[in-house]
Amino acid sequence: MIMAESGARLSYGELDERSTRLAHVLREAGAKPGDVVALLTDNSIHAHEVYWATVRSGMYLTAVNNHLTADEVCYILDDSAATALVVSAALHELAREVGRRIPGVSIRSAYGGRVVGFEDHESVLAAASAAPLTDQPCGADLLYSSGTTGRPKGIEPRLPDRGVDEPGDSLVDLLENAYGLGRASAYLSPAPFYHAAPLRYGAAVHALGGTVVMMERFAPEEALRAIERHGATHSQWVPTMFVRMLKLDERVRSRYDLSTHGVAFHAAAPCPRRGQARDDRLVGTDPVRVLRLHRRCRYDAHRLASVAGQTGIGGHGRARHGTDL
Numbered sequence: 001m002i003m004a005e006s007g008a009r010l011s012y013g014e015l016d017e018r019s020t021r022l023a024h025v026l027r028e029a030g031a032k033p034g035d036v037v038a039l040l041t042d043n044s045i046h047a048h049e050v051y052w053a054t055v056r057s058g059m060y061l062t063a064v065n066n067h068l069t070a071d072e073v074c075y076i077l078d079d080s081a082a083t084a085l086v087v088s089a090a091l092h093e094l095a096r097e098v099g100r101r102i103p104g105v106s107i108r109s110a111y112g113g114r115v116v117g118f119e120d121h122e123s124v125l126a127a128a129s130a131a132p133l134t135d136q137p138c139g140a141d142l143l144y145s146s147g148t149t150g151r152p153k154g155i156e157p158r159l160p161d162r163g164v165d166e167p168g169d170s171l172v173d174l175l176e177n178a179y180g181l182g183r184a185s186a187y188l189s190p191a192p193f194y195h196a197a198p199l200r201y202g203a204a205v206h207a208l209g210g211t212v213v214m215m216e217r218f219a220p221e222e223a224l225r226a227i228e229r230h231g232a233t234h235s236q237w238v239p240t241m242f243v244r245m246l247k248l249d250e251r252v253r254s255r256y257d258l259s260t261h262g263v264a265f266h267a268a269a270p271c272p273r274r275g276q277a278r279d280d281r282l283v284g285t286d287p288v289r290v291l292r293l294h295r296r297c298r299y300d301a302h303r304l305a306s307v308a309g310q311t312g313i314g315g316h317g318r319a320r321h322g323t324d325l
Helices: 012-028 047-055 070-080 089-100 121-126 170-177 196-207 220-230 239-246 273-283
Strands: 036-040 060-064 082-088 107-111 186-189 211-214 234-237 263-267 288-294 297-304
Touching: 012 047, 012 107, 012 121, 036 047, 036 070, 036 089, 047 060, 047 196, 060 070, 070 082, 070 089, 082 089, 089 107, 107 121, 170 196, 186 196, 186 220, 196 211, 196 234, 196 263, 211 220, 220 239, 234 239
Parallel strands: 036 060, 036 082, 082 107, 186 211, 186 234, 234 263, 263 288
Antiparallel strands: 288 297
16 A cells, blocks of 8 residues: 555555454454444545454444535434544544544544544554454445435445455456456555545455555646556546546646556546547556446446557447457
8 A cells, every 4th residue: 555645655464464453443342243433534544454444344334525514424423323433633623523523432543643532543553452353254335425415325235245355346356357456456546535436446456465556635747647656557537537637738748657557447427528539548658448437337448549549439338348449
């Protein structure tokens, strides 16, 4: 795990140990499979350790939108019946206000600094056991809608009937077998962690032994710099990111070596067809495989070879993975 700008790193050994310690903390405090752990964070290297501590304990992780008001955050915590809340000190004002209003959430910690009403995350982990867990039932995420049509609504999936280290995750299988993700891969995640795609795809990359490169926040030129600096092989974008990168001067876009980059996932919403032909060229000069994931096009995969001036714009049907259009 690497933070794109700061270069902060978390090895697999550290991720395993820290998430194990936090899993012990949760269990010893009385949390059990099926319970909800809420996470209020910025894009932080510690976010995934909270995810894995939760998921390897058969619990649900609810990553909360950090742009919500205290009222909205408290509603989600109450509606999800969260038993634990982990926060980032980067959001200390919001976290402090939320913490003051949730007396029923007894398990609380804050990383990255002090937050009134929360235990220090590092101290909590240091005091916990690092012994391997005797059982690791697989948990899941429980995410909430944006609430644009009313209150945010939680989407609670059925918990998998398997261990966290056992096969059966369809997203992991898809990314490995259709898009070549594996131990040699570096996945650039430019979006906020609380969204479904960054959270789930990042977790899938970890399951496959690859490297997650998380941007602290999206910025057009910084995204291209991150691909070059960290040798990103895969990435994920939404249309507004493509639009902002297209507004960069061509001399800026051509300044970066993007030759390692082979697969771009385009999610969240469709791009205009005219924009598709242009945004495909942002991810490098070598043939790149693009998977468009949005409401009107579930698996709109196509190859393009911009070196030869050939581009493929997918239709709105369901293409087989690897389809050349």
